Amino acid sequence: MDLPFLKEAVSGLFSKTSCEMYPFVPSEAAPRYRGRIVFHPEKCINCSMCERVCAGGAIKSVAVPVEGGQQITRSFNLGSCTFCSHCADFCNHGAIELSADYHMVATKEEDLIVSGTFFKAAPKKPAPKPAAPAAPKTEAAPAASALIKPRDDGKPVQVPSKCVYCTLCAKKCPAGALTVDRAAKTWTLDEESCVACGTCATVCPKKAILMPGDEPVAVEAPKAEEPKAEAAPKAEEPKAETAAAAPVQPRDDGKPVQDPSKCIYCTLCAKKCPAGALTVDRQNKTWTLDEDSCVACGTCAGVCPKDAIVM
């Protein structure tokens, strides 16, 4: 009589079970498991980035005006949460974390809501005088011996000598509090809208925005306006002609310069340019930069496989 697996059947009777006897044996989640949300209201700055990025629309906030400011309650509905952790990733201040607690069983909907309340003081009224030298908010020419320091209230401070007016900060500002004019070279912060989330400082390619915790920057003589004015007449000629000279010098205004001896016209720089400012023609071997669109971010130089772009 053929009894297949008889040996395994008998030995299985005496071997250890492979079952995880859960309720009798506790079970820990793996490290970095994304479980129940823990909210630290004292760290929250009410920038609402978490609400904006929440995949399941699970985050809501309610603001109740009280004396001196607002009482803000932020609630996370675990019954609508995907546990994707975008809220925790985007929170710059670490007010949200996803713990390893996976026991989320409830009979009432209220049991699945995690919330925290904190008090947000109303911002002080802005000083009636124009920006003082210690904290320049716009492109007012600062005093020669001044130091640009981060602000106490956490709002961003621009370092005019480093700023290239690429407008990236204005584009990424979730509150729409920044206005940057490339032509006029002005950087304006709307105090009322700014929520001090720090996104502008993070995206700035020139590290020209200071947030609390950054080192103060000595004010340099404002980058001479003349080279920029000189660059303007050059703007009309295609870059390929001016770059024909043998030693390739970087430009003063930060825009890329092509080294034709190294360039292989692979078009990678044109593909990766976030502003779409480059046109590269493989057949005709031309490399053209659109001065108006270029934001001097340096991506083209970074991706060039032949290091043919000089910044």
Added chain:
Amino acid sequence: MFKKLIKESTEKSPWLFHINAGSCNGCDIELVSVLTPRFDAERLGFKLVGSPRHADIVVVTGPVTKQSLPRVLRAISQVPEPRCIVTMGSCPQSGNVFKESYSIAGPLSKYVHVDVDVAGCAPRPQAVIDGLALATQILKEKRGQK
């Protein structure tokens, strides 16, 4: 004498019926992994049955889509009282990412009384066992009142 035996047996072996109301199948996979030998819920008495008429506990996964709604309600109505409805995952509880979609008929609690919510996306099998244990407890109370 038999009554006591029957009472004990029904308390200790709640039978499950699973309904997929448009789920992405993540929760369905976790549910079957709860019932198979690794996280064995069968050792605790739970059994998956093929007919709603045999079930005590109904486990619903998925945001309730417009197309599945009449079928889900019909299947649930065939489950005899006393019954316990358990929603698994965040979809039947609120719709989760599908909330405002044109094809979602809304959270299940709009149509039937939901006894237990097991939150997670997808909930861990151990959390599902917690939810089923709670459902068994609720079922016991319902039977006690009957």
